[in-house]
Amino acid sequence: MADFSSDSIRNVVFLSHSSAGKTILSESALHLSGGLTRLGTISDGNTTSDHEPEEIKRQSSMQASLIPCEWKSNKINIIDSPGYSDFRGEVMSALSIADSSVLVVSASSGVEVGTIQMWKLAEENQLPQFIFVNKLDRENTDFNAVVDSIVEKFGRNCVPIQIPNGIEGDFTKALNLLKENQDSSAEDFAGAKEKLIESIAETDDDLTLKYLEGEEISNNELLQALRAAVISRSIVPILVGSALNEVGVSELLDSISELMPSSSEAKIRSSDVETKTDSLSSFVFKTTADPFVGKLSYVRVYSGVLSSDSSVWNAKQSKNERVGQIYVMVGKEQKPVSQLVTGDIGAVAKMADTQTGDTLSVKENSVQFEDISFPDPIHKMAVFPKTKSDLDKITSSLNKIVEEDPSLNLSRNNDTLELLLGGLGDVHIDTSLEKIKRKFGVEIDSKFPKVAYKETVGNSAKAEYRHKKQSGGHGQFAHVCLEIEPLTRGSGFEFTDRVVGGSVPKEYIPSVEKGCNKAIDNGVISGFPVVDLKVTLYDGSFHPVDSSGICFEIAGEHAFSDCVKQANPVLLEPVMKIAVTVPDLDTGDVISDLNGKRAKILGMEPNGDGTTVINAEAPQAELLRYSMDLRSVTQGRGIFSMQFDHYEDVPAHLFQKLVDQMNEDST
Ligand SMILES: Nc1nc2c(ncn2[C@@H]2O[C@H](COP(=O)(O)OP(=O)(O)OP(=O)(O)O)[C@@H](O)[C@H]2O)c(=O)[nH]1
Ligand SMILES: [Mg+2]
Structure with a gap:
């Protein structure tokens, strides 16, 4: 790989609702930039990004993959993230080191629940954004209708900078509204260009004057102002394409190069940390463990240079850490490099004590960036070894998988004596156990946890x-x-x-x-x-x-x-406090489902953005499957958090039934 300075590096995370086409878009980008001779497909399970067997089996990404593309004089590090909500932890990892984001919207599905959630995450992380309207090759797709719903949901600052040339099967090109030599006779071109110019002019005082006075504004002037507006997040450009047919993909890479901030212009992880020096500061945002490859720590360099065969200071662990071989990762492929420059992303093999969320710097100039905030586990399962031979290795293999995925959590319930694996949903837990079997040869079964009655x-x-x-x-x-x-x-x-x-x-x-x-x-x-x-x-x-x-x-x-x-013996059961956030329209369904779960509704708080938080208390016994139940009641539109609150009497009408069942279980 050629050498790139931080001015020519772009770190872009691809975000979307599941299945909008991020992985195929990454694959096309790698192919068009010369990093791949043959385009992989989701059905053949041979894309660069989805390389884990669990991803191939489910035809969906489960982890963040690095896809570095050398595009003209730039290096664009694409981070392809998973859209399925169980893998939100990987999205948080990716967001922690990205300098900008591309929100992919499927033209056939429009704005979906996950699209809105990802938009919010990009906003919270203050990332400049593009919206890429994908799958425009599909039948019955209507670009203008998709744009209308984007503007309705996310605001007027979302403006097309491209329009599709041709529809459905005849969609052949993304026309750039600010480029010369485009087929400007295409329907809508003039109107869309006028709208774009107006939006750009609004963001710049000089251009506003020129615009109002009817003066000609050059494409170059517009491009400069657009770049500033994208970086300050006052404009979110809408782009068009068909990742599958590689239409609009090179135009996307051009736009990322021209409009997105370079890694030297991007915000630094913690505003209170000064890193504008030559001294090393780098952040570990992801860790993978593999019995063959060993441990890999994924790093983003914020200042200075991270060199192979060097020694660095890990402030959080208060330890010197030996850096062996450094790699640039392309999916699972490791390309050895001698160093990573400021702004670049790669991986370090076999670091002994370093974990996700640690900062690597030099002792004389020690830096500690703020940690990644991973979502709390909301779905817990009791785990136990399948056979006697799995007994010895169950805890060590679970600990390894938790180190790899901080949105998992391992705990022991001292009342029921069960070992509990917590995650973000049933698929998260199931795939984690599949991974353990594949990587460490340990077979683990799971079941719903026992409730710790008293x-x-x-x-x-x-x-x-x-x-x-x-x-x-x-x-x-x-x-x-x-x-x-x-x-x-x-x-x-x-x-x-x-x-x-x-x-x-x-x-x-x-x-x-x-x-x-x-x-x-x-x-x-x-x-x-x-x-x-x-x-x-x-x-x-x-x-x-x-x-x-x-x-x-x-x-x-x-x-x-x-x-x-x-x-007069009574049974006590644990009662949980639960906060469910759902679109306003779903509140009725969610409350009636909660009422069926013996819940007490404590109150509702509208967030003012079309969603409401429902606060409730309910017995733990009724909430063991809540991540699945909420998903089916809201078609995935709801999220929730819950924690133990207190013990309460089991109602008299359930008491005898429960006692009989417990006695049956124990015989
Ligand atoms: N027709 C058409 N299909 C596409 C296009 N892009 C992706 N697909 C298909 O859409 C499906 C999902 O694509 P992925 O790339 O896996 O989507 P994703 O966003 O990575 O999905 P997750 O990893 O689950 O979040 C696959 O079957 C792709 O072949 C496109 O531009 N046109
Ligand atoms: Mg994917």
């Missing part, structure tokens, strides 16, 4: 238990009288005694408590631990020869169980 009592009650056995030799004897009282939620368990006159000798009282604790851990009615009650040992009796600690433990355990059974 038991408590509704009333006070008393019970006594006499443990007595006579079997030759000396016998066994202990007699225990207990009283149980309910405590407020979250109080746990208290044990006291008010034994008088030594009816239970002091040395046996800890044994009674131990017996109660045993019953508490094992549960009385459901097998779940008992909480929020006070036990008082108020009386009992003993035998000078036959009594022992173990006898009082047994008597304590039985007396406790009998007491609980008489004290």
